[in-house]
Amino acid sequence: MREAVPPTPARPRQEKPPPRRSPVRQAPEVVAVRPARRGDLDRVIAIDAAVTGLPKRSYWLSIYRRYSGAGRVGRYFLVADSGGEVRGFIIGDVRDWEFGSPPCGWVFAIDVEPRFRVAGIGTRLLTAICANFRRAGVFKVRTILAHDNTLILSFFRSQGMMAAPFIPLEMDLEV
Amino acid sequence: MKLQKNTSLALYSVLEFAADPTRHFPATEIAAKYGVSAHHLAKVLAALARAGILESVRGVGGGYRLVCNLRRLTLIDVIQIFEDPGLPDGERGDSGESTPVGRALGVVLSEIDQMTKATLASITLATMLRLMARQQKAGQDRVSRRRPRHASGRNP
Numbered sequence: 014m015r016e017a018v019p020p021t022p023a024r025p026r027q028e029k030p031p032p033r034r035s036p037v038r039q040a041p042e043v044v045a046v047r048p049a050r051r052g053d054l055d056r057v058i059a060i061d062a063a064v065t066g067l068p069k070r071s072y073w074l075s076i077y078r079r080y081s082g083a084g085r086v087g088r089y090f091l092v093a094d095s096g097g098e099v100r101g102f103i104i105g106d107v108r109d110w111e112f113g114s115p116p117c118g119w120v121f122a123i124d125v126e127p128r129f130r131v132a133g134i135g136t137r138l139l140t141a142i143c144a145n146f147r148r149a150g151v152f153k154v155r156t157i158l159a160h161d162n163t164l165i166l167s168f169f170r171s172q173g174m175m176a177a178p179f180i181p182l183e184m185d186l187e188v
Numbered sequence: 189m190k191l192q193k194n195t196s197l198a199l200y201s202v203l204e205f206a207a208d209p210t211r212h213f214p215a216t217e218i219a220a221k222y223g224v225s226a227h228h229l230a231k232v233l234a235a236l237a238r239a240g241i242l243e244s245v246r247g248v249g250g251g252y253r254l255v256c257n258l259r260r261l262t263l264i265d266v267i268q269i270f271e272d273p274g275l276p277d278g279e280r281g282d283s284g285e286s287t288p289v290g291r292a293l294g295v296v297l298s299e300i301d302q303m304t305k306a307t308l309a310s311i312t313l314a315t316m317l318r319l320m321a322r323q324q325k326a327g328q329d330r331v332s333r334r335r336p337r338h339a340s341g342r343n344p
Contacts, residue, residue, distance in 0.1 A: 131259075160306035167262070167310045173318065176307065 044100065044134055046141040049081050049090040056099035057092065060126050076122075080104055089145045093125070093134045101125035103138040107149045112179060117153040118146035123165070135168055157181055189304055195270040197224060197232045202241060202266055203320070205254040206313040212245040212253035232270075239269050256313075263316070264308035273308060274301030 049057065054077055062068040080090035087107035092099045105120040120142060125134045143154055155177055158166050191199070201218050205211075215233050219226040233252050236242045241261065242252040267273050284290040311319075 160302055163306070163309050166306065167312055167315070170310045171259075171312065171315045171318070173322070 044093045044095045044137055046091050046093050046137050049077065049092045049102065051077065051081075053092050053094075053099045053102075057102050060099070060101065060124055064124055064127065076104065080106070087149050089142050091138060091141055091145075093138055095129075100129045101134045101138055103142050105142050105146075105154075107146060107151050115153075116151050117155055118143070118149070118151050120154060120156040123168075136172065139172055189273070191267065192271050194232050194235075195267050197222065197229060198236055198266050198270055199263065201229070201233060202236065202254070202261075202313065203316055205242065205252065206258055206317055207320075209254045209258065212249075212251045214251035217251075235269055236266070241266065241269075258314040258317070259312055261313050262309050263311050264305060267308060274305050 054073060058068060058070055058073050061073065077090065080088045089106065090104045091102065093101040101124055102122070103120060104122040105118055107116055108119050109116045120139070123135060123138060146154055156169060156174070200222055204218050215229045216226045219229040233242060237244055237252065241254065241256045243255040244252055264273060282290070285294060
């Protein structure tokens, strides 16, 4: 039975958007998108730590246990592999009837190593997870982001995502 | 959210240039398309040129052309040249804003401003071009669905 936890925001971090003129990037390489393996975890943790400035080893081990391996129906943890090196990752799952919505795919984490960005790797990752969602029988994909996470918001917008008919709400709980 | 006339004109113009970044065309062409005076539009285009988004091209067949990166320039970058799409907290300028009701209202209005800014800051010209293409395709699909079947010549 799937856990009824709300999706966590996709990369809830503060990050400045790149300058208007594209900086020189690493040349695009041949990239394959495949399910994450245990041996990829150090690279995933390193990419996340480089971007957020916050290493979270135990969090990523827990995510790996929940989202990787056989029998994880509707859960996807994919990596972009170039010559045996992980350049990026995406994680998501299919959620049934949460928030009153018919089953749909949720992307809750995506990241690409900064020096390999603007080379289509994020697009490849999103395309691959969407293909998995379609195979799982869902035809809607959603994500949630901090409204000041302009870089990743722009990426999802560029992929055709629009505002969803939901409003995220929160409140502080008294101690 | 309602944009001022100059802001709308600036967005229309920038997207016209973005649709064909290699081309340069005069203000009169865009003015005619959007039903405004060339003189009025010239002021808007001059402001865009001062902001480094357009570049004026002199000589025969001159006009303006786009000189920015389509994948980096966002709607808010253009809008902010002409207006502020949301006022900072406590700057609404009405007399009741320091009252408890005014402050509570300010919190709600600030939420809306934040969402507006986040949306405008996340949509680049390249994304807008793709959105325009999808809208155009959806319009064509609607028209072809409405077309009577006998028009295809396959009906007996």
